[in-house]
Amino acid sequence: MSEAATLYIIYTEVGLCLVTIFFNALSFVSFAKRRNLGGRHMTMLMLKVAFDVLFALTALGYCGAILRALYGSHEEVYETIFWTGNVFHSLEICMAILNFFIGLDRYLAMNEPLKYVTTYGSRIQKTSIFTMIVLYLAAFALYAVTKYPHGRFPHMFSQFANTYVAYDIYCIICVIFLTSIVITIMFLVSFCRFLKKSSSENGQNRNLNTANKIVIYDLVAELLVLVIPTVITSTSLIVFKVSLPDRFGPSFLASIADNQEKPSYRVHREQIVSSVIGHRLKVFCVTAKYSKFSRDVTIRCSRNVSELSQQHQLEHFQIPIPTLDYNLINAYVEHNAAADQHRDWEVNPQLLDRC
Known part of the structure; x- marks a missing residue:
C-alpha cells in the first residue's frame, strides 16, 4: 500500500477516534448526572463505553507510531508500530465478544427479569470480562510469537503480522459478530413483546427501556459500519474475485490525488x-x-x-x-x-x- 493511501487511512482513523472519545465522554457525563439510570441494566453499557474509549486511545497510539515512521523517524519506531498494532488488533476480538455479551445481557433481562437481577446479570458481567481478557492475551501472544521480520520502511502492522494468524483471528471475529447480531435480533423480538405488554412507566421500566434503546442504536451502527461493508467486500472478493477496498478505497483515492495509478499490494486473494x-x-x-x-x-x-x-x-x-x-x-x-x-x-x- 502506498504511503499516500496509508496517510489517508491514518488521518481518517485519528478523526474517528477523537469523535469516539468525545461522544463516549458525553455518555459518561450523562450517566453520572442521571443517577436513576444506575443499576445492573446499565452496567454492561458502561463497560462498553469504557472499552470504546480504551480502544480509541490505543488506536491513536498506533496511528501516532505509523505517522512517526512515515515522516522519517528512526528504526526503533518500527518496533513501536508492531507492539501498538498488536495491542490494537488484539482488542478487536474483545470488541466482538463484548457485543455478544451485551446482546445476551439484554435478551436475558427481557425474558428472565427476576433471575437476571439476582443471578444472570452478575454472571454475565464477570464472564464477559474474563473472556475478553483470555481472548485478548491469546491474540496478543499469537501475533507476538508468529511475528515476521519486516522489510525496508514498514509502516503498517500487517507488514509484521503472520498472514494466516491474522486471517484466522479475523474469521473468529466475524463469527462472534454474526452470533451477537443473532442474539440481538432475538432480544429485539422480546423487546417488542415487552412494549406491547408494558403499560406502566415506573423507574425500573425506564431503566430497562433506556438500556434497550441504546443497544438497538449500537446494533444499527454495527450493521451500517461493520457488518454490511464486511459482507459486501467479502462476497465480492470470494465470489467475483474483486477487491472493493483496492478498487474504490484509500489506494484508489490516493492515486487520484497524485494523478497517477498506484498499485495496491493489500489484496486478500x-x-x-x-x-x-x-x-x-x-x-x-x-x-x-x-x-x-x-x-x-x-x-x-x-x-x-x-x-x-x-x-x-x-x-x-x-x-x-x-x-x-x-x-x-x-x-x-x-x-x-x-x-x-x-x-x-x-x-x-x-x-x-x-x-
Missing part, C-alpha cells in the same frame, strides 16, 4: 509484486506472485525485460512460506542466482522500496 534486479548492463526482472490459498510464492525470473513476454524463457520457483516476506524472497532469488552461471547477481534495493 493474491499479491503481485514487481521489481527489477540489475547487474551491470544486463537487466533482470522478477515478479513474485503470492496466493493466499495455495500458501506459496511463485517467482518468475527472466534475464531480460523483453523476455517476460516469452513464457518458455521464464524460470519458476516455488517458495513454501506462510507470508509474503520480501526479505525471504530477496534471499531466495539470490540463492537461485548463485546456483546459475550468473553468480554475481545483485538485488537492486528497489525490490524493497517499491513494495
